[in-house]
Amino acid sequence: MTLRAGVLGLGVMGRYHSRVLASLPGVEFVGVYDPADSVGPTIEGRPIVKDLDEFLDLGFDYCIVAAPTIYHLDIGTRLAERGIHALIEKPVASTTEAAIELRDLFTAAGLIGGVGHIERFNPALQAARVRIADGLLGEIYQIATRRQGPFPGRIADVGVIKDLASHDIDLTAWVSQQEYVSVNARTAHRSGREYEDMLLAVGTLNLGTIASHTVNWLTPFKERTTIITGEKGALVADTLTADLTHYQNGVIENTWEQVSSFRGVTEGDMTRFALVRKEPLLAEHEAFRDAVLTGDTSHIVTLDEGANVVRIAEQLALDGVSHKLS
CATH class of the missing domain: 3.30.360.10 (Dihydrodipicolinate Reductase; domain 2)
Incomplete structure (x- = not known):
């Protein structure tokens, strides 16, 4: 099974994630969302979309959230509503309350949520x-x-x-x-x-x-x-x-x-x-890909663990x- 994946946010980490996704076995890298005017039309040969709904309409199994921390809860909520698994860069949210809300959203939706504690x-x-x-x-x-x-x-x-x-x-x-x-x-x-x-x-x-x-x-x-x-x-x-x-x-x-x-x-x-x-970033991606495929979260940093770090x-x-x- 080939999973469809994308990246939200094209800062330094978003570019690193895009590079890894572009060659990750078992994954089709679909594209990137970033509303900034300064970004170009493509990265790694994939489109950069400036409208979030248009981006999500491309269809994803999972996404990497590499936007600034203050946007993690809003973006995570949109992904959960669409039934999309997510690996969210650390810190998982700006506050403990937001981190717990994200955790509960993904749990209620039966989705895999991970945190990018790459160390x-x-x-x-x-x-x-x-x-x-x-x-x-x-x-x-x-x-x-x-x-x-x-x-x-x-x-x-x-x-x-x-x-x-x-x-x-x-x-x-x-x-x-x-x-x-x-x-x-x-x-x-x-x-x-x-x-x-x-x-x-x-x-x-x-x-x-x-x-x-x-x-x-x-x-x-x-x-x-x-x-x-x-x-x-x-x-x-x-x-x-x-x-x-x-x-x-x-x-x-x-x-x-x-x-x-x-x-x-x-x-x-x-x-x-x-x-x-x-x-390490490749190993992190492989672990999250496998978690989405199998449902086994023992090899990723879970949203609950990420929320505890924020606390x-x-x-x-x-x-x-x-x-x-x-």
Whole structure:
């Protein structure tokens, strides 16, 4: 069965999605919706339609929503009313209430809804999750992420929490298979924009793992690092290069009786894993295509998971105001 698919929104991500859809096996890329006068008549040989009803009349099995976040609820509603499955770029909506409304709309219509948290499909994090599940690290003590870089001109309607930290919120819960039970944050506004551009956040997961997230748009280099520390060692994932390195706890004999009870660690062997490096966006598209075909949503980010990320992100934004000590 060949699925008919389209893209709504032709910004940076919309163009990436169009490129992948144009050559995705089992999918016919029908066209793109974008009302802007600045876009041309075609992309990847497919038409760019400026009227939404005219676009939807082309007939789709599923669509990719890559429009600005503020339009996700309206566009998602139109797709649900037409019986069209949707993969919606992150954050799934501007507010928790809108995200829950989208989730409930698609559930009531019996449609597959997914969220574009692409880091889940990064080879380094995919491999990390498998190895954690296999017990490589034992109990997970801490997950620390660093996501820093220059300001991306494509972002206009959300701050660094919903644009970037949403990745870390989702991947931390997913790779550890835990849920956040508490979060605290500090934010800053340094670039003169309405929205926050720096974040330091900490959280606790339901099995006792602690998490920390350093995120900003004000660093003159890109950093995308996740460090997962457990009782047997640590995994370091660089999602820019899709590298995964394992640092094993060393084993030494301590003959000093006074400190023999101290449960510290020493440096052990280091292994850099050889990984199959499939493009994360392609892997995300393949997973969503298969979910539409089979109804199995276990390999995609669901609308319920996406709504939970927005809920946590909003709590971080509320908590970001500092309080002076008396």
